[in-house]
Amino acid sequence: MLELTVNGQAHTLDPPPLRTLAEVLRGDLGLTGTKIACAEGHCGACTVQLDGVPVLACITLAWTVDGREVTTIEGLRDHPLVDAFVRADALQCGFCTPGQIVSAAALVAEEPDPSPGRIREAMAGNLCRCGAYPRIEEAIASWRG
Ligand code: FES
Ligand code: FES
Structure with missing residues (x-):
């Protein structure tokens, strides 16, 4: 299972292998403040912090951030x-x-x-x-x- 802390709250999820972090945040956790525009890593609309560092959630596969701390605009x-x-x-x-x-x-x-x-x-x-x-x-x- 995928363990994520998002805005201080722990979540356990089981997304498909190619689901992006942006899709998990918006679709599975209902955190729609994170926007998807280009969906190709060009525009920054989907930026979230991963352990305090900005990353592009549209090109980050959810499983690659297992155990990490995510901060979104809601946080x-x-x-x-x-x-x-x-x-x-x-x-x-x-x-x-x-x-x-x-x-x-x-x-x-x-x-x-x-x-x-x-x-x-x-x-x-x-x-x-x-x-x-x-x-x-x-x-x-x-x-x-
Ligand atoms: S939506 Fe444009 S970089 Fe992610
Ligand atoms: S894209 Fe409209 S305010 Fe930045």
Whole structure:
């Protein structure tokens, strides 16, 4: 059986061999905050943290993360970054936003005051088709309010 801790809660599952982590989170656990857009590892919409490190859940097979700790956007609902994104108006359609916040949360956990260059580097895997990049950067730079 596959043992996963998701947002602090233990789960035991038995997914088919090729089921992705994104499919398990959304389909089996009902955590639909994790989005699937390209489903090919290009856009970052499906980003979750695996033991604190951002990974692309759409190209991560669920069985490869047995015993690991997953954090999704639902587990970050009280993170100050959520308010920072709202304050900075850092979204338009919002589809990329969960992945953006998951990546940003991993960054500020490691570097609470990242430089603009570091923000761009850390967020390079998260695409925003609405082009909200300047405001996303502003939100991350001002995440502590
Ligand atoms: S949906 Fe996973 S990278 Fe695009
Ligand atoms: S806010 Fe629409 S894709 Fe980023």
